[in-house]
Amino acid sequence: MNTRVTIVDVAARAGVAISSVSSALNNRPGVSDETRRRIVQAAQDLGFVPSLRGRSLSAKRAFAVGLVVHRDPSVLESDPFFGAFIGGIETVLDPRDYALILQMGSEPVETLDRYRSLAANRRVDGVFLPELGVDDPRVPLVQELGLPAVGVNAEPDFPLPAVRQGHVEGVHELVAHFAALGHRRLALVTGPHEFIHARQRRVAFAEAVALHGLRLDDVVEGDFTYEGGIAAAGAMLEGRAPQDRPTAVLCSNDLSAIGFLARAGELGLRVPDDLSVAGFDGIRLGTYVRPTLTTIGTAPRLLGAEAARMLLDQIDGLTVDDVDIEHASLVVRGSTGPVPSGHLASVR
Amino acid sequence: MNTRVTIVDVAARAGVAISSVSSALNNRPGVSDETRRRIVQAAQDLGFVPSLRGRSLSAKRAFAVGLVVHRDPSVLESDPFFGAFIGGIETVLDPRDYALILQMGSEPVETLDRYRSLAANRRVDGVFLPELGVDDPRVPLVQELGLPAVGVNAEPDFPLPAVRQGHVEGVHELVAHFAALGHRRLALVTGPHEFIHARQRRVAFAEAVALHGLRLDDVVEGDFTYEGGIAAAGAMLEGRAPQDRPTAVLCSNDLSAIGFLARAGELGLRVPDDLSVAGFDGIRLGTYVRPTLTTIGTAPRLLGAEAARMLLDQIDGLTVDDVDIEHASLVVRGSTGPVPSGHLASVR
DNA sequence: TTGAAAGCGGTACCAA
């Protein structure tokens, strides 16, 4: 039990050369059915599992892909995106005998180094690029390193293969929802400008608002955190007369929306009676809070699965086309409702 | 740029044998200072990074350790433990050039298979065993496989190296806190009995309650989820007269405590005026909710770091002693307060 | 101290 079964053992038992074992077990042609059968039998008898290390060295592959999570160490802790994203990745990796190497880098610079060393010692065959920033330095890096990569929710002109989930439609649905409820004065809590997805959501919201002939009263920059939502609510609502406040707010992610809700409540505003609030993501937590959070539901799990498929295909030398998964769409729950009556009159 | 720099290149440039390069670069004796200097210089000039694959095959090591997360696919999503735990692991792995391989198995059986295949193809040199169950099948498995492993929060008689964070003290602190606030009738929402940490918390609570001469009114089994907390609150509070209710409740983790809080609120109970509620973990979310959650703060990050250190040492052939990190302790926040006045009178 | 060479466990090419 101490010494492992190698391909040599299998060859010996089947009475063939190791090259035949290799061919047979990898379903390559050039082995007679009879020999193949004997080899498979021998392998099974011996409980042979090819060593990843041997294969790795010879095949010049790591059979692993990498995900580097950056930002604060508590990302995984408070941001449900990665959990679901990783879950999706796993569903694809596992059947194809690949493994996921997860690394965390607190600061952007450190993150780059992680990618660099993953590539340098060839620990991975490719990487995911989630949470893309504007002019993200990881892009030229992987290009320079010749490291296969897949971008997640990238811009249209992204130079690498990417998987995207449309955000525009969901935002339009939400604004239409607001409009139908009589809201005229909307506001937005964005994410940090350096993130592409923050910008995408902002642009889509502004467009939709204009399209419906509504007013974009206020835009406050948040940071995708709960605390950021609290701060944004303070900035947007505190000390303002009802007539001066927006009646419907979109926060760029659910976490900040939930913070926003909490602060709004502390300021004496009832949601959705005095104010409608919506988030973006569709995290589970949004169904926990009261009122439950209206949101634009995304599919990080699917995004992960598709990204993994694209990455493995790319590693296999296939040409991969960008993929658009089903767009995010509105999920109406308890935090949005009709515009306060006072505001109906005040319009126009 | 296309072909990588190997040890052969370095040897050639330094004008020495590859064995000398290996010795020199790994700080092994038997190389003269002068030669060593030349080799280091050459390596640097060429930007040599040893191939993990070559090392791996030759050294019979994967230079990676594995973490298999089981239970529902949404674990990482809603349970902040793993994010912090992984963060802690990383801080130790990275400087020692190890990587973390993360896998997810939804069902326990599947999880076992993951461990099995990780061991079979030698993708990892060791594994973490978090969230131990009673008679956890992973334990005999890793023993049989001869796979180094470290248990997290294991029982005292655990047969493998383990890192633990004391839970008893924190629970005692909490019960003392309850007692000081005048509470006499306590209750507990546990986690599933099959988890060791659920049982540990239950036992500690019962002991502490007895020690203070208080009453353990009610014990309801939860499932460590928000929904479980909601259900537990329903079972414990709904349709009961104030005199029949406990006045202070410990939920076995924060997430369920937060669900408990929400449901209590819906049932018209004010926390902490009508009822005190505490959790266990110290997750960030507990500071978001209103009232903020009194809890017993744990240190998953530290647990991860220590577990990683122990695992790597074990892999290096060192004998590792079990480690106890600073025990979890009480964090008083807003969800606990004085016993309702009606109950003060009713005691005795 | 240095260098040559034998593995580690596979893959893949080439002759037989």
Add this chain to the structure above:
DNA sequence: TTGGTACCGCTTTCAA
């Protein structure tokens, strides 16, 4: 169709 063998890139004896 088979078997032999040269790698893959490093570590580790063992002579020189």
